[in-house]
Amino acid sequence: MKTENTQPSFRDRLYTIDESGKRLWVFAKKPKGPLTTWRTVAGIVLLVFFFAAPFIKVHGEQFLLFDFLNRKFVIFGIQFWPQDFNLFFIAMIAMIVFIILFTATYGRIWCGWACPQTVFMEIIFRRVEYWIEGDVRKQKELDAMPWNGTRIFKKTLKQIVFYLISFIIGNLFLVYLIGSDAWFRLITDKPAGHIVGLIIMLVFSFVFYFIFSWFREQVCTIVCPYGRLQGVLLDPATVVISYDYKRGEERGLLRKSENRKETEKGDCIDCRQCVNVCPTGIDIRNGTQLECINCACCIDACNEMMKNVGFRPGLICYSSEKMIAEGKPWKFTLRSAAYTLVLAALLAAFSFFLIGRNPVEATVMRSPGTLFQDMGNGKIANLYDIKVVNKTSNDFPVEIRVLSQKGEVKIIGRDPLIRKQTVGEAVFFIILDSKDIPEGKMELKVGIFSGGKLLDETRATFFGPEKQRR
Numbered sequence: 001m002k003t004e005n006t007q008p009s010f011r012d013r014l015y016t017i018d019e020s021g022k023r024l025w026v027f028a029k030k031p032k033g034p035l036t037t038w039r040t041v042a043g044i045v046l047l048v049f050f051f052a053a054p055f056i057k058v059h060g061e062q063f064l065l066f067d068f069l070n071r072k073f074v075i076f077g078i079q080f081w082p083q084d085f086n087l088f089f090i091a092m093i094a095m096i097v098f099i100i101l102f103t104a105t106y107g108r109i110w111c112g113w114a115c116p117q118t119v120f121m122e123i124i125f126r127r128v129e130y131w132i133e134g135d136v137r138k139q140k141e142l143d144a145m146p147w148n149g150t151r152i153f154k155k156t157l158k159q160i161v162f163y164l165i166s167f168i169i170g171n172l173f174l175v176y177l178i179g180s181d182a183w184f185r186l187i188t189d190k191p192a193g194h195i196v197g198l199i200i201m202l203v204f205s206f207v208f209y210f211i212f213s214w215f216r217e218q219v220c221t222i223v224c225p226y227g228r229l230q231g232v233l234l235d236p237a238t239v240v241i242s243y244d245y246k247r248g249e250e251r252g253l254l255r256k257s258e259n260r261k262e263t264e265k266g267d268c269i270d271c272r273q274c275v276n277v278c279p280t281g282i283d284i285r286n287g288t289q290l291e292c293i294n295c296a297c298c299i300d301a302c303n304e305m306m307k308n309v310g311f312r313p314g315l316i317c318y319s320s321e322k323m324i325a326e327g328k329p330w331k332f333t334l335r336s337a338a339y340t341l342v343l344a345a346l347l348a349a350f351s352f353f354l355i356g357r358n359p360v361e362a363t364v365m366r367s368p369g370t371l372f373q374d375m376g377n378g379k380i381a382n383l384y385d386i387k388v389v390n391k392t393s394n395d396f397p398v399e400i401r402v403l404s405q406k407g408e409v410k411i412i413g414r415d416p417l418i419r420k421q422t423v424g425e426a427v428f429f430i431i432l433d434s435k436d437i438p439e440g441k442m443e444l445k446v447g448i449f450s451g452g453k454l455l456d457e458t459r460a461t462f463f464g465p466e467k468q469r470r
Contacts, residue, residue, distance in 0.1 A: 014221060015281040015291065025143075026217055026281040028126070029136045029273075033300025042113055043123035050116070054175040060393040060420075065179055072421075078354075079391050079421060083361050087353050094346040099226070101339035103233040107240040107318075111226065112295035117211070117219050122279065122295070124165060125212045132158045136276065162213045163205070170204030217280040220293055227290045234288065239330060241294050242319040243274075243285045246327070251285070254309055267311050274298035274316055284316060360418075360455040361389040362448045367427065372463045380464050381410075381431045388425075388448060388456075390418040396450040400428055403457065404445035407432045430462060437464035 016024045056063035058077025065074035073080040073088075080087060102110070112118060133139045133154055145151055175183045178197070186197045211219060220227055234240065248268035252260075260266070268285065275283050277298060280291040284298050296318075303313035323330055367383040375381050388398055397417050400409045408431040418424035430444065441463050448456045 015283070016217065016221065024281070026279065027136045027139050028279045028281075028297075029276040029301075030130055031277045031297040031300055033304060035296040036300050039113055039296065040123060043119045046114060046116075046119050047123060051172060054172065054180050062179055064176060066176055067179060068177070081389060081391055083389055084357065087350065087357065090346065090350045090353060094343065094350055097343055097346055099229075100233060101343050103226075103230060104235065104238055105336045105339055107234065107238050108226070108230060108292070108294040111220065111293035115293070117224070118279075118293060118295065120169065120208075121212055121216065125162060126279070128161055128165070129158060132161070159213060163209045166209035166212060167205040169208050170201060170206075173204055173208075174201055217291070220280060221291050227293075230288075230290060236321040236325075237333065237335070239318055239320050239323075240288050241284060241292055241296065241298065241316065242321065242324055243268075243287070243316050244314070244319070244324050245285070246324060248285070248315050267306070267315050269305070269309060271305050273301040273305050277301045288321075358456055359391045360448065361391075362446075362456045362458050363387045364446050364458050364460045366461065366463075372465065373429075374465070375431060378434045379431050380434050380437060381429045382460075382462050384428055384430060384460060386416075386426050386428065386448075387423055388416070388418050389423050390420055393420050395419050398424070398426075398455070399449040400426075401447045401449060402430060402432075402444055403447045404443075405432070405436060407436075407444070430460070432462060432464075434464060437462065440464040 016026060018024055053064045054062055061074050061077045061079055063074070063077055065072065067073065071082055129139070133142055142151055142154060171183070171187075174186075174197075178186075182197075186194045186201070191198055248266040250265050251268035251270045252263070252265040254269040254271075258265075272283075274285065275281070275298075277300075278284070279295060279297065280293060282289050282291045284292065299316050299318070302316040306313045306315055320330065322328075364384050364386045367385050370383045373381045373383070386400065390396070395417060397415050399415065400411065402409060408429075410429040410431060412427045412429070416424050416426040430446075441461065444460045444462050446458050446460050447454050448458070
């Protein structure tokens, strides 16, 4: 890339690191424009969802819950158990494919428009910073002045507000992990009874405070693997935030009564507005970079400047390297269609298994270390253990029946009552006529009923006397 002095410039370090390796603070100018407005609307919708979702109940279940300690996961009010591993496996594969295919086709729209790091930083924390310290010019002046009363007051106020917001966000994340009911008990009971929970809450709060008050864009640049992966996920046909170098170069400052065509200058007037509004501090004119989160701030800033000087907007836009090089509009290519179909197939498979998911699952096994029992009168009994997983939000009694042939079931103790969202256990005998066991060993089909309704079917092996095995 060439600058005004015709000397090539090459990027050999991060924009946020100087030659000595010291962190360069990013002072991002407050963006404005139609894309920024739409991104703000999308961010607000996502924030409302984030703050409301853990307190919404569906059939008595939290709308979203990820209780890793108790292996309890609730998504959209549907509870998932370890027995639903096949669904998790398909969901994880679909997520990986989504990241690869969506990014390869449509770029990093997720990063700029929906990633929690971006939403919290740009919709909440950055706006608080503008409110307390002012826009970029005032922020730089504040950082340059000595530690007088004004600087101490504004810096202290900002950090206090940042921590309070981080404390709220940390609490909300805790609700997603332990559930709203447990969280209410945590904050209303005596602190001495919930020391571990309080420590976790404070740790979460400090982590978010550290990220949004100091680490900021370094999360996207250093920590997040997504930015690093885009180097292998993107190709010349991927739509990203792009600078139209064919139209913009050679760049140069705008001078009155200058014919830019005669001087062989492009439409880029080197105003650096695209750099000033970038939340990661990059110059998009140097091409696609791992720090670019596709937030579109540079598009709004450039379009505003183009209108002010009477040039056509779109010098920076959502485009691909191939589109700019060939001067052709974007088309839904065969590759894009194939990628989309693969993802749709995975989502269809996930939906199929989700819809066909049995809310009650039973496992029957012969009690270890036991043999068959001769009950007299030609009756043979086997002892079994049963476990019933109740994924529903209702308690119900269960009845066990032999479905494959005539047989008697005798439960030891009371008929089991399976509590909601628990695993119920029982011990029972299956009693058959010896004449119905010609091979001395056979497979039985066992049904689990409640209120006359079949809930699940499973199989059990039945053994008879040795003399029957001829």
